[in-house]
Amino acid sequence: MTPRGRRTKVGRITPKGTRPSGFTPPENSHREPDGEPEMLITIRQSLAVREPLEFLLMASSLLAALDPRRVDPFERIKESSTARLTASEFCDTFIHTNCLEASAMLAAFAQMGDDEILRARARRALANRQHALPAWLAQLDGATATRATQMTHVLGDGDSLVVGVALPTSHHFSVVIYIDHNMGTVVKDGFAVPLSIEDMTSDMTARMDDPDTVMSDISLADARERISEAIDDGAMVHPPLETDSWPACRPLAEWILRLLPLGGTGYVRPQWDERAIESLTSRFFASPFSAGVASPDQHGMLEAILWFARDYGPGDPLRWSPVAVEILLVDWIPRKIIASVDYVALAPNVLRAFVRFSHAERGIRPSLTAETLDAIDRYEPMFLSIIKSPHLQGPAALLAASGLLDSDDFEGIGAHPSYVEWAIGWMSDAVGGPNALQALNDEPLVDREFSWVGIADDIHGKVAEVLSLCDHFCDDQLDDEYRSACRVFLAQVAKGDPNVFRRKSRIATAAAAVCWTVGKANDLFTGGGMYVKDMMQYFGLTQGGVSQRAETMVRAAGYEMRRGYSDFNLGDLDLLVSSRRRQIMDLRDQLADLKPA
Template sequence: RRHPFPAWLARLDEIRPVRAVQMGHLLGDGENIALGVDLPAGEMTVLVYVDHNMGTVVKDAFVIDRPIAEVVGQLDSLSAESAGETFTRELTLADARAKIDEAVQFGRITYPPFETETWPAVRPLVEWLLSLMPAGGEGYEADEVDSDQIEALTGRVMASPHARGLRRGRDSDDADIVETLLWLAAQQLGGDPLRWSPVTVEIVLLDLIPRKIVADAAYLRRVPAVMRHVVAFAHAERGIPKHLTADTMAAVEEFESQYLEEISTPRRQGPEALLERMGVLPPLDGDTAGDEESPSLADADYSFFLELMENVVGGRAAMTSLDDTPLPDEPLDLSDVPGDVHDRVRGVGARVDEAVAALFSEHAVSPELRTAARRILARIAAADSAIFRRKASDTGAAAAVLWIAGSVNDVFSASRSGVTVGAMMAAFGLKGSPSQRAQPMLRALGVPVPQEWDRTLGDRGLLVSAERRELRERWESLREMG
């Protein structure tokens, strides 16, 4: 370097974070945390933006060569027109460290990562400053919202004046849609089922529902109408000003037509949707005209797909020794399950057995799928028996277990078995999607919910023979192609 280094670089031991300020908005999409830093010859401010809609993650950060009082004053003046909507509060250095560190760490496992002109370039500086701050503060950790709480909250929404106009008949999906929307907000948008903003409306309508929810067309078309009632209830509960509620309602109106178009066109769901966004898979409709750079499987790195397939069965060693011996017709094994939930687990298992018999009686997969579902049920009960101590219906639990077993074995397809997820739910007398009911069970099985589940559990002992045979054949074909 020809130009001189700043003189304070030789006096790093004199640098100290001295103040932290949190600045945010009532709708809670994100917030700035400003760190005031004393330098050997002056002051600077590090401004960290934390996004709560993407999972409480650092989305950007800046180094500003100004004292923190000046930076905070400028930001407050910019938000003066929104008086009453924004807040500015002092944080202890320990709390600021805990919050920023949590958001930085979550960002490390977020894909695709957030990248700007300054982030993650300044991450080493941010992490170094955090190391100079006191530990033991309070982060963003919130109480986990479980299925019982969501069910109770759904009941409150449906019984409130804000539900006027929602359908309550036996053939109506509205209550299930309310529950689905609350689950998505709780699991995917920062943990609060009642936090709704124009941004969260856009994310739910244009990404989460089309990508994650498997339901019939009538159910999906009804979502925007039901969402308006959920927003009205949520904002009344949170005391949100009427003009912000109007802005959020306007967002539903703005994105509704695009949402309806999205759900009526071919689209990938689950992990395939993530792979398409990563550029590993081409668009489902195959329309790549005019885009010479569009990714295709012909250009793919086959080692990536090989590894994905190997992980489905537990790794490369498990794949190389994979056979297609049928799973035995074995009973539900509760030897590792606490005794006080045995009766409840047996009741759920009986409902699963009945559904398998009703749905797959004419398919060779039936006895193997029943065994896979029993094994999954037993593992869930052994890992988190509290799931079966909660006041929830055996029917809903059984639907979630069978959905997990059927998903890992790819049986819910009109072309493969003639049985869809909708048909399975109907067999249980339920409507909508079972994915929300399955969240605590997936967590018990080691799935990092609420991250995207790739429909695998990494254990060949939970796969029926046909699925293992197809996986092995596809794996061998990919090896030859690669």
């Protein structure tokens, strides 16, 4: 979704009139009446401006328009066998055109080209030319990065990073990159201004009327690592994040990044394992902030909120802003939590209590807490309207949020060929392939005994203890089908890699990991079916490590880790209980008539 009504971006303070417009290249090579291509005229006009940045931004926008990262990934697949102009082919037009304007563009491509081969070709072509380029352009390879700063806000929605650049001719400019953490630490905007970084940061500081925003210097190496990672991650977002200047200035920014030293530290995601989450949960429910939200269902809703806070966005369960509230209520919960309306409707009240608690722990100013609580009040009516109305969830909602689906009803949305193909692929992964999907049934799993065939003698004792705990858990909390699935998975792990049970580890952790894996494969822990904390409590575990142990077991059993946006697919029917297979069959049948011919 595209968030609305959010805070003004931290650091998005630009002196009026100093932000150059990006250049949009013509689709065709238009010619003026005298026969000269319009492109050359545009280049000549940009060179006539004394400020280098106008020409550099024009060259950057030309390269950006040819960048395959801008293409819809679904369209990219369709066009893989068709002709599409590449940056290298576009460079050829200037290599084969011997005039000052073409040489000027080659000088820019020699620095901003998207790969070293293109840059080297441009340099070789220039070496054989004698055109009198402007001094700043002829010496572009002498550009240096002078300093980097970062502007951050205490609520952590995003950072503005500024990198200053100096040309040998005493020209200066600054590149400003806004990195959004709520969307996954990605570049959401970027632009360049013809100001030195000293002038730029001075102006930004003067306009910064916010005691919760801080500007500080960071190393050039850290700036490179953080911006590079955010560019790469942002390039995978669909629909693409676009503004009037981004990604038009991305080639310019990536050129500047190559001037910066390596070896920096990128953004470090907070680490919240099960033990830390359990401690946080205990502190909350032991605090006065939890008054009125302590029912079992409200406990479950807090688990869902913490799931969002830990696994999405910045990854910090104690960081809550109006933007984070909006994303959670208007997008994430309606799309991810499949449960009754009464259960899902608990979210706003639980969130209010937890926001007050989190801000108190972090020492956030009361006015910011009030803003965040106001956001809950503002979005609660929309949230309730969404969950009480027919709406998409799971894979369909993911495609709709990505802009691939634009109808309001399932029939129209399901008819979108991209969704149908994607959903069929997702279901095939879950059950073991297209043939298995077509032959799928919802017969209960056979109640089978544990198979000791192929299991090393020296681990029998430990495996037997794990088996006993898994059996007891399934008998007490689940059913025979889950018990059979856990037995199958445990045997696969023991046969696949005996060392898993030779290492020193707790029996209870291993048993919980087996049950967690089978539960995840069957979507057990979503929508209140069972809470992970209850499973952990059953096994007497008070610290984390279960999900990490489970990943080791999955690899030992020979499965490929296929984690979807909301699913954990192993592709083995022997591990899928009948209720999960029925869910998949229902979706399969709904899409059967919509599959493209």
